[in-house]
Amino acid sequence: MSGIILEMKNITKEFPGVKALQNVNLKVKEGGIYALCGENGAGKSTLMKVLSGVYQFGSYSGDILFKGNVCQFKNIKESEQLGIVIIHQELALIPELSISENIFLGNEQAKNGIIDWNTTTIKTRELLKKVGLDESPNTLITDIGVGKQQLVEIAKALSKEVKLLILDEPTASLNEDDSENLLNLLVELKKQGMSAIIISHKLNEISKVADSITILRDGQTIETLDMKKDNITEDRIIKGMVGRDLTNRYPSRKPKIGNPFFEVKNWNVFHPMHRDRKVIDNVSFHICKGEIVGIAGLMGAGRTELAMSIFGKAYGKKISGQIYKDRKEIQIENVSKAINQGIAYVSEDRKGNGLILMDDIRQNITLPSLGKIARKLVINDNQEIIEAEKFRTKLNIKTPSIFQKTGNLSGGNQQKVVLSKWIFSEPDILILDEPTRGIDVGAKYEIYTIINQLAMEGKGILIISSELPEVLGMCDRIYVMNEGRMTGEVNQKEATQETIMTYMTKSKVRG
Known part of the structure; x- marks a missing residue:
C-alpha cells in the first residue's frame, strides 16, 4: 500500500x-x-x-x-x-x-x-x-x-x-x-x-x-x-x-412448548408471472404454542415465498393446500383476513414492505390495528400516543420522540418499530423473515430477547434466517428447504451446521 x-x-x-x-x-x-x-x-x-x-x-x-x-x-x-x-x-x-x-x-x-x-x-x-x-x-x-x-x-x-x-x-x-x-x-x-x-x-x-x-x-x-x-x-x-462485553450472543431461555396449534398441509404455490413455475411444492409443517421454529435454506429455496403466500396470499398464484389453526381449517384470502386470524408477518424488506418511512413511529406502530384505537372510525389520538409510547419503552426504541420520522431511524430501531407494529396486533403466530438482517450484535440481542418473551407468552414463532448460527441459537426445531420443498426437520439438540447444510442440498424429503 x-x-x-x-x-x-x-x-x-x-x-x-x-x-x-x-x-x-x-x-x-x-x-x-x-x-x-x-x-x-x-x-x-x-x-x-x-x-x-x-x-x-x-x-x-x-x-x-x-x-x-x-x-x-x-x-x-x-x-x-x-x-x-x-x-x-x-x-x-x-x-x-x-x-x-x-x-x-x-x-x-x-x-x-x-x-x-x-x-x-x-x-x-x-x-x-x-x-x-x-x-x-x-x-x-x-x-x-x-x-x-x-x-x-x-x-x-x-x-x-x-x-x-x-x-x-x-x-x-x-x-x-x-x-x-x-x-x-x-x-x-x-x-x-x-x-x-x-x-x-x-x-x-x-x-x-x-x-x-x-x-x-x-x-x-x-x-x-x-x-x-x-x-x-x-x-x-x-x-x-x-461499550461492554457481550459474553452470550443468544439470551438463555427455558422453552415451555405446548401442543401443535398451527399447521400447513400440502401447500403449493406458483410464480406470479411465470405461472407454470412451481415455487412451493407440497410443503407441510406445524408450530406448537410457545415454540420457536426455524426455516433454513439457501437463497432461492422458497422460504420467503412460503411465508408471504401463507400471509393472506401476498405472493403467488394458483395457491392450494390447507391451513389449520386450533385444529380447524381456516381460509386466508387476503392480508386483512390473515391479521384477523392472528397471523403477523415481519418482512425481510423492512424499508420496502415493513414500514412507511415518511410516517412517524406512532403511525407505523398502530397502522395494522387502527380498530383498537378508534371509535366509530375516528382515531383516538391520545390512545395512539399512549400505545406508541408503551412500545417505545418496552422495545427500547432509541428516538427522541414517537413523532420522529421512521426513515430517520437506524436499521435496528426500524426493526423494533416493525416488531412493535405486529406485536400491537396481538398475533398468535408471528412469522419473522430475516429478523436481524443488517443489525449489529447489540441490537440483535435485544430482538432475540423480545422473541423469547413472545414465545414465553405462548405465541408460535417462525424464524426464517440465512444465518445458521442464528437458527441454531434461537430455534427449538428447524425445517430445511431446498428448491421449494421441505427436505429435512431436526430438533435443536440434534441440529448442527453440517446436518442443516446437508439437507439444504437435498432435493428429496428426509426426516
Whole structure:
C-alpha cells in the first residue's frame, strides 16, 4: 500500500434532535480494505453519505481530502467523477432492464446521441469477466439472484473507473457461498490497486479481508484497529461497538412448548408471472404454542415465498393446500383476513414492505390495528400516543420522540418499530423473515430477547434466517428447504451446521 487516498477530518453532522456524527476522523490508504463497525445508529452510513455527496457540502462541518485535495461535493455525481462510488445496502438496480442497461444507466455509451449497443455489450462482457460473473449482458436483472446482482453493482462501479469503493452491508442478503465469492473479489480488486471501505455487521467476514477496522459508537470515533499489529478478536470488536462485553450472543431461555396449534398441509404455490413455475411444492409443517421454529435454506429455496403466500396470499398464484389453526381449517384470502386470524408477518424488506418511512413511529406502530384505537372510525389520538409510547419503552426504541420520522431511524430501531407494529396486533403466530438482517450484535440481542418473551407468552414463532448460527441459537426445531420443498426437520439438540447444510442440498424429503 502507498500513501493516503482519503482523509476525513472532524466530520460533524446533525439532524433535528440528533447529533449523528461528532468530530469523526478516518484515514484510508491507497490499495487497502477498511472496515467500519458500530451499532445501528452509530453513524456509519451517515459518514459514508457525507463522503459520497448524498449529504452535500454545507450540511455538515469538517473536511474531506481525497488524494490530498479538499473536496466539497454537492451531489453524488461529483464524488463519482473523482472515482468515489458507493453501493448501498438496498441495491439500486432496475429489475426490468438488462445487465448491460443497468451497468451503463446514466453513463450510456453513445455516439451523436445514439446508444452504441455493440460497444455497450463488449464493455459489459469485459466488466462481467472482471467480477467473475458468467451471464449474458442481455439477461434481465429480475432473472438473476441477489448474489449476482451484487456483482452487477460492482461491475457498474468499475465502469465509472472507481478508485474508492464503498460497500454498505454488501453480504447482508447473500448466502455463504455468494458472500465468500464477493469477499474474494474485493481482495483481488485490492491487488489491482483499488481501495475499499466496507460497512458490515458480519465480524468474521471483516476479519478475513480488512486491513484495519474503525469502530464508531454514538457518532464518535472510538478507535482504529490494525488487523496485522493488534490482537483482534470478534469479542474485542464487539466490546468497542457496544461499550461492554457481550459474553452470550443468544439470551438463555427455558422453552415451555405446548401442543401443535398451527399447521400447513400440502401447500403449493406458483410464480406470479411465470405461472407454470412451481415455487412451493407440497410443503407441510406445524408450530406448537410457545415454540420457536426455524426455516433454513439457501437463497432461492422458497422460504420467503412460503411465508408471504401463507400471509393472506401476498405472493403467488394458483395457491392450494390447507391451513389449520386450533385444529380447524381456516381460509386466508387476503392480508386483512390473515391479521384477523392472528397471523403477523415481519418482512425481510423492512424499508420496502415493513414500514412507511415518511410516517412517524406512532403511525407505523398502530397502522395494522387502527380498530383498537378508534371509535366509530375516528382515531383516538391520545390512545395512539399512549400505545406508541408503551412500545417505545418496552422495545427500547432509541428516538427522541414517537413523532420522529421512521426513515430517520437506524436499521435496528426500524426493526423494533416493525416488531412493535405486529406485536400491537396481538398475533398468535408471528412469522419473522430475516429478523436481524443488517443489525449489529447489540441490537440483535435485544430482538432475540423480545422473541423469547413472545414465545414465553405462548405465541408460535417462525424464524426464517440465512444465518445458521442464528437458527441454531434461537430455534427449538428447524425445517430445511431446498428448491421449494421441505427436505429435512431436526430438533435443536440434534441440529448442527453440517446436518442443516446437508439437507439444504437435498432435493428429496428426509426426516
